[in-house]
Structure formats: C-alpha cells, structure tokens
Amino acid sequence: MSYKEIIARYAEVPGGIIEAFHAVEKELSFLPEEAIAEAARVFKMPAAEAFGVASFYSMFSTKARGKNIIRLCESAPCHVAGAAEVVAAIEKELGIRMGESTKDGLFALEFTECVGQCQATPVITINSKPYLDVTPAIVPNILAEYK
C-alpha cells in the first residue's frame, strides 16, 4: 500500500496523525518527507507542524532505515544487567554501529529507553517484539530469525 492510501485511512480520526505515522512506519520503516507533507495536508496542519510531530517521538524516523528495527534498552536496570556487552555483540554480528542500518537494508540498530520488560534484563526488541535475558552468546540466534 502507498503512504497516501495508508494516511487516508486515518483522515477521519481526530488527532490521528500519530496513528497514521505508525501505520506508515510499519510499511516503510521510516517517514519519508513526502509522507509527512501528505499527512500535513490530510490532517490540515502546516507542514512544519507535521514535521514537528514526526521529529518529537523517538519511535519515528525521518531518515531511511533498515527493515527490522532492533532496539536495545539502555535504561538503568538493563544497563546494570550488562546491556553494554549486548550492544557490542550486536554491533559485531551486524558490522554496524548503534544508530546505523545494515547495507542490505535488513536491520536498523537503535537505543531505546525501558520497554517495560524489566523482569528479564537486558532486553532488546525487534520490530517491538521483546527478547529477554539477552546475552552476547544468543545474539546470533535471535538475529537469524530475521535473515
């Protein structure tokens, strides 16, 4: 589905621009400039305001990024449970640094704050699906699911 069709589905929802952005990201992994401009038209706000919304929320990206979004929790409980070693393991496995995407467009790697799965730290999510008690040793297996 094109971003136009996706955004049109939310046109009648008051304040629906955030829901529309979620739906676009689900399809494209990020918010292209044209999609934000389209949302501004549909939700009848200045383009600057729509860009303001897109840039405010950390889950939204205005830059192209990999299809499967890996997010690593860096909040204090995950931090003390060894999140740094997991970062190193994922960076090594994918050959990219935090904030980058793989060349094949398969993965994007980001930090996140607490994702509310703190019973089993450290935690990562891939496309919002949580993986618990992550250790460097199990990183390759987790990523293999998406290759």
Place this chain on the structure above:
Amino acid sequence: MAEEMRIVLRNYGKIDPLNIDEYIAAGGYKALEKAKGMNQIDLIEEVKKSNLRGRGGAGFNCGQKWFFAYQTNADQKYVVCNADEGEPGTYKDRLIMQGDPQSVLEGMAVCGYAIGANKGFIYCRGEYPYVVDILNQAIDQAKAKGVLGDFDIEVRMGAGAYVCGEETALIESIEGHRGEPRFKPPFPGVEGLWGKPTIINNVETFANIPVIVDKGGDWYAAIGAPSYPGTKVLTLTGDVNNKTFFEVPTSTTIREVVYGLGGGVAGGKKFKAVQIGGTSGGFIPESLLDTAISFDAMSAIGATLGSGAVFVMDESRDMVDVVAEITRFFEHESCGKCAPCREGTARMNELVGKIKDGKGSAADIALLKKLGGVMSIACLCGLGQAAPAPVLTTLGHFAADYEDKLV
C-alpha cells in the same frame, strides 16, 4: 513476613484475559451495574471514602478529582486511561492490561457514569503494540456483550516519549500534537482533551475501582496505610534474587519488599541502595529500609513511591555510574519546552559525566546541588522537577562515591 494481597491483580493468571465470559464469571461487570444503580454523587462519595489515591505517581485523591469533572458543566466529557508506563523499571500496567484488560475497561466505565462522560480513551505506549491488540480485542468483546452500555472506548498509541505520561502532554499527544505539557491551571478536569472536562487516571487506579464499588469504600480504606490505603503493585529489578512483581498492602516496608518477597540481594552480596518509583525516584540507603512504601511515608524520607518500580543495587555498584545513566535519560526525554528543564537536564548530565570521568571538582558538586534545587522548583512539569532527585539523594546518602572521583 510480608504477604501478597491481590486486589488489582485479582484475576491475574486465573482467567483467560481474552475471554470476557471468564471475567464475568469471576464477578466482572457487577460493579458497573451496581454503580449505575447509584446516583452519581453517592458513587463519587463512595470512591472518595475509599481514599483511593492515584497510582500513576502524583497520589491525588481519585474521588475528589472525579468530583471536579462531575461539577463542570459541558456538552462532552472524556475519561482517559494513562497507559504510557514510561518509568524505567516499571511494567505493572502491562501486567494488568495483559492479565485482566476488562477490569480496566470496567473501571473506566464506572468513571464515565460518575462524571457524565460517554467516551473514553486508553493512551497506551508505542512500545506495547501487543498490549494494544489485547485491549482492542477486549473492547470488541465488551461491545459485543453490551456490558459497557453507551460508553465507548478507543485505544491510542504513543510513540516513544516519556514526557507523554504527564497528563497534559498525553492530552496533546492524543490530539495529534508534539507531547509538550500545558500550563496548569486549567486542570484537565475542567479543560482537558479538546478543551473538554477530562479525567485522567492510571491503569492501576482504574483496576481498583470495580472492587471499591463492589466491596465499599470503608472496606478499601481499612487496607494498608490509612493515608494511602489499598495495595500497590511493585516490580523488582536490579541485584535482587526475585526479579518479579508483587502486589502488597501499602503498609509493607521497603525491607520486607527487598528481603522478604524479593529474597534479598543476589549473589550473596551486601545491599547498597534501592531506588523506588522509577528513574525519577530518590535513592534509599540501608538505614531507611524500615519505611513503609506508602506515598506519605516515602515523601517523608525524601523519596517517592512513584510507579512502584523497585531497583536494587548491591555493594559493587558505583552510584555515579548509575546516576550518569539516569541524567542521560532525562537529557534525552526533556521535551525542550521550558528552559530550566531543557538546559538544566543537559548541564546536569554534563556535570555528572565530568565527575564520572574523574575530571570533576568540589565546585562541580556545589553547582550540581544548586542546579538541582533550582530545577525542582522552576521547571514547568514533573519531569524537570523530579529529574534532580536521583542526583541530590545520591549526593546526600552516597557522597563518598562522588568524592572518590574528584580531582
């Protein structure tokens, strides 16, 4: 020893959350029926009598708040459930929504009847799409059964902004704007979502409501600490043996939580500190562990109950290292609307980082204290006001960790 008492989690693990018939068989929706048989004022009085205070962190009297919205005349009013749950170390609202979504819907519908609102929103954080699915299924089932009457509920999703848990920022976000807090007053009960009177309560607050209506305000008021009665769902993280959740009466002490239910510090190490209430909570040393977890007892020791997150740290933890993680969090999550918070969180993170790197001086510590004092009164919303608490409480109780690193 401390015992669990499950009010909020009464059905957790006992019923199929995606089968409304099981909720009804367990007594669900009787409270809503009973509430609708009462007049609105009597119902609000009953909630007031329970002395239920908000479980989202601010501890405001729930019935009192409902009364303000009830009193305000308007053609449209709203009920909003705050499911933003952004405090690091907290996952109790997720447990409630995943384990017993109908209890939240019922609590919201009772509120709708009490204040005269026919429309509710659940604002669920963007990190929980799988909870959004559960909520939508639960709403569909409730509509199909007709149990909600003319009360309609819609789920809206956040998109990764801690500040959107603040009630006026949350309203901005539902309206489709950047989640920047509004000036108060006017309070949401008078002028909230789309300018209409709006009641915003936390997930856990709403989940308490059906039981209060069912068993009565007096019954509830007699549980736990008298000034903050009932139970609290706690989530234990960090260096503790039982990294799990518990629901306990609010008269339970921190020591009972950490050593009783929590099973003590992991790996046979010694206790160093516990931070309660999430990232904005104060750090508590061993000497204060006999404090009850109730709202007022916690305030009295310069800490907070907040969201009920319990983050335990053992003797090997360096407070400056942990606090540096927290100041980074606040710099990232400050929305930037007011200068004391935007600048203050950045400078605070810079100063703590400098000390952590062994480049700080005694003058930096003095500056941190001064900055923290200014922020706690000058910032627009609770984010900036609470951000200095971890820094100031560790400077107070664990000064040696900082002093060891000074040049």
